[in-house]
Amino acid sequence: MTIQPRREIARVVRRRASQLRRVSDHVRPTPPVDRVVDDAADYWTGRDADPAWEGNAHWRSGLGEEHWRTVGAEHLAIFDMFAKALDLPATPGVVVEWGCGGGANAVAFAPTAQEFIAVDVSADSIAECVRQLGMVCDTPVTPLQVDIRHPEYAADGREESCDTFICLYVVEVLPSVEDVKRILRVAERMLRPGGIAFVQMKYHTADWRPRAYKRDYARSLSTMTTFGIDEFWSLTAECGLTPRLVTLVPENHLDTRYAYYALTKDAG
Ligand SMILES: C[S@@+](CC[C@H](N)C(=O)[O-])C[C@H]1O[C@@H](n2cnc3c(N)ncnc32)[C@H](O)[C@@H]1O
Numbered sequence: 001m002t003i004q005p006r007r008e009i010a011r012v013v014r015r016r017a018s019q020l021r022r023v024s025d026h027v028r029p030t031p032p033v034d035r036v037v038d039d040a041a042d043y044w045t046g047r048d049a050d051p052a053w054e055g056n057a058h059w060r061s062g063l064g065e066e067h068w069r070t071v072g073a074e075h076l077a078i079f080d081m082f083a084k085a086l087d088l089p090a091t092p093g094v095v096v097e098w099g100c101g102g103g104a105n106a107v108a109f110a111p112t113a114q115e116f117i118a119v120d121v122s123a124d125s126i127a128e129c130v131r132q133l134g135m136v137c138d139t140p141v142t143p144l145q146v147d148i149r150h151p152e153y154a155a156d157g158r159e160e161s162c163d164t165f166i167c168l169y170v171v172e173v174l175p176s177v178e179d180v181k182r183i184l185r186v187a188e189r190m191l192r193p194g195g196i197a198f199v200q201m202k203y204h205t206a207d208w209r210p211r212a213y214k215r216d217y218a219r220s221l222s223t224m225t226t227f228g229i230d231e232f233w234s235l236t237a238e239c240g241l242t243p244r245l246v247t248l249v250p251e252n253h254l255d256t257r258y259a260y261y262a263l264t265k266d267a268g
Helices: 003-027 033-045 065-085 106-112 123-134 151-155 177-190 217-223 229-238
Strands: 094-098 115-120 141-145 162-167 191-202 242-251 256-264
Touching: 033 123, 033 217, 065 106, 065 191, 065 242, 065 256, 094 106, 094 177, 106 115, 106 123, 115 123, 123 141, 151 177, 162 177, 177 191, 177 229, 191 229, 229 242, 229 256
Parallel strands: 094 115, 094 162, 115 141, 162 191
Antiparallel strands: 191 256, 242 256
C-alpha cells in the first residue's frame, strides 16, 4: 500500500470517529447540570490544566495579536451601528463587561467609557484584562470577580449604575439556559433606565450538529448553550429587557453562527 491511500484511510477513520462521538454525545443522557457547573468553574479557574486555555479565554497571548485585535474592533463596530440606530449617546458611559477574558473587548470599549467594570469568574483573566487596559487608556477600571454559582452578588449595591452591559463570547460557554437568564437579569438590575445590553449568542439552526450538548466541558465549551434566534429574543424579554435589534454573523475569524442583540432597559 502506498503512503497516499494510508493517509486517506486515516483521514476517513478520524472523520468517522468524530461523527460517532458527536452522535454519542447527543444520544447519551446528559449529566446533571450541577456537574456541568462544577466542570465550568474548574475549567475557567484552572488556567494551567489546558494548554488551549489562554486561547479559549481570549488572551492576547492565546489568540495571537491579529485575532485578539479583531475581536474588539468588530464588536465595537457592531455596537456603534446599534447605538446609532437607537439614537444612543456617542460614548458608552459606565460599561460593565460580563466575562471580560483577556481584555480583547475592553481595549476597544474602555477608551471612550467613563468607567469600565471588568467581570469574570477567573481572577487571572481579570488581572490580564486590567493589565491590557493599563496599556491603552486611563479610564478607571473596577475588577469584579464573580462566583459562577452566584452571579447575582455582582449586582448588589450596583443597581442602576451602568449605561452599557456587554457580554460577548460568553453565553455559549454557560452551562445552561438558566445561567443565561440569571445573567440577563443581572444586566437588567445593573443598567440604568435607558441603558443598553449588547449580547452575543451562538445560534443553532435546523441542522442538529451545532446544538448544545453538555458532555465534556473542555471539549465542547463553545457549544454548551445555544439558542434559536427567535428563542433568544423572547428569552431576553422574559428577563426584563426589551429586545430592539439583532444582527447575524454566520461566520467570523474565530467561529460560526453568532447573533448579536441590542437590548434596552425601559426608561420607565
Ligand atoms: C471565550 S472567553 C470570552 C472573553 C471576552 N468576552 C471576549 O470576547 O474576548 C469566555 C470568558 O467568560 C468567562 N466566564 C465563563 N463563565 C462565566 C460566568 N458564568 N460568568 C462570568 N464570566 C464567565 C471565562 O472565564 C472567560 O474569560
